[in-house]
């Protein structure tokens with residue numbers, strides 16, 4: 321789960337109570353962004369004041385302003401603004417120093433202990449530079465380490481910003497060099513948040529570097545996990561499926577979401593007018609290169625691949641500007657081919673041992689999955705791919721791991737026993 325997404329509405333109130341009047345709510349465009357995106361007129365000071373003075377009326381209002389519920393469905397941008405209602409406080413709290421930061425992290429971890437969780441991997445990225453950035457990661461790792469006991473194990477995954485992952489990656493390595501004991505807790509790297517515009521090919525060199533550094537420092541292993549196939553309205557469904565395959569080929573151990581591998585293409589294109597019909601010339605060229613490279617395997621998997629037509633199309637596109645758009649409407653044959661591609665990539669992931677982290681509620685509320693019946697989990701469960709059920713942002717969604725498992729039992733034909741058998745022990749996927 322994301323650490324900053326695991327605070328419930330009551331945590332928001334508890335953490336906000338002593339500071340909500342000091343916080344600059346207009347900083348980093350928070351208030352404008354929230355109000356424009358959610359078409360509302362939030363007054364955070366009034367909201368907190370009322371929740372404290374008159375909880376019966378005020379707390380439900382605070383909760384409604386924060387929790388990203390079923391009625392908010394389908395929009396990643398809107399989700400990010402509700403998420404930022406907490407992360408704005410989180411950022412302010414971190415600036416107050418170590419003590420406040422430690423107290424906030426403990427507040428989240430206490431929930432998970434009370435919920436009976438035994439093992440949690442927390443994803444969190446930080447801001448700042450140099451020693452300041454390293455100190456934040458150190459505080460996070462040390463606080464999580466201090467929470468570990470016989471009943472509870474915490475691990476820390478650093479989330480790298482996709483637009484410039486290198487400085488944060490180098491900061492993590494430097495931190496581990498300076499404080500090698502943190503490698504017990506700090507085990508992984510994540511690529512998360514906005515994925516549109518960041519094709520997996522951009523991360524070849526950093527994945528290579530991670531592998532080289534792991535080989536050079538065997539006692540400071542960092543394993544990469546990767547969010548992919550979650551939000552993909554910027555491209556064709558073939559490309560969305562391919563990105564999941566490419567993320568796995570990069571060497572990511574676990575892939576977050578992979579909705580693109582489990583959502584039926586006919587349902588996916590119905591989500592918006594002309595959804596997935598247009599994509600960049602560069603994206604189409606990447607798809608053609610992939611199809612030519614995997615031609616015989618794709619054909620064996622039942623996907624129609626016309627090599628000479630693809631080569632001709634490649635010739636026609638190669639001289640266009642890479643940021644031009646190509647439009648290709650869907651046919652029922654194309655839908656059928658995409659289903660075969662999904663199966664092909666699921667089989668590839670199965671062979672490579674790649675794990676998919678499926679987050680049922682997150683997919684329904686921010687992943688654009690229209691309803692339980694068409695949830696990607698059905699296809700994922702039916703395949704043999706390594707699969708685990710995760711919560712993503714349990715506080716922002718007001719859910720727990722137990723409620724996610726209940727959701728799966730309610731909406732699939734699995735029983736507790738058969739689900740446990742299908743999934744196996746998720747601890748085998750730990751970093």
Ligand SMILES: [Zn+2]
Nearest residue numbers: 512547576712
């Ligand atoms: Zn996530």
